[in-house]
Amino acid sequence: VQLQASGGGLVQAGDSLRLSCAASERTFSRVSMGWFRQAPGKEREVVATISRSGGSTYYPNSVKGRFTISRDNANNTLYLQMNSLKPEDTAVYYCAASGTVGYVTRAYEFDYWGQGTLVTVSS
Secondary structure, eight states, X not given: OXXXXXXXXXXXXXXXXXXXEEEOOGGGGGSEEEEEEEOTTSOOEEEEEEOSSSOOEXXXXXXXXXXXXXXXXXXXXXEEEEOSOOGGGOEEXXXXXXXXXXXXXXXXXXXXXXXXXXXXXXX
């Protein structure tokens, strides 16, 4: 599965941004998907994950209530709607795909990764 993330940019605190991730495979609907981020000098962390059907999602407390993950299986696309952005959300954001059956929230459970898109939130 090849993944292409887009939609990053420079925004101000409080603004919104929507990231997209286009998948190359028609098997998109058979994999769980996730968004991760990595800030300079920090480890990669999960931002959101979504099940194959889209019926189950996971968010860490740091983004819960502000970020929404969704997917369009008909068009092989994953989204991340980010609202009320904060400077601490600044990072490179990656989309990833997991063939693991069941609930996935850890980076090691994801097999395929996109190239990342930079989100910068100014204060």
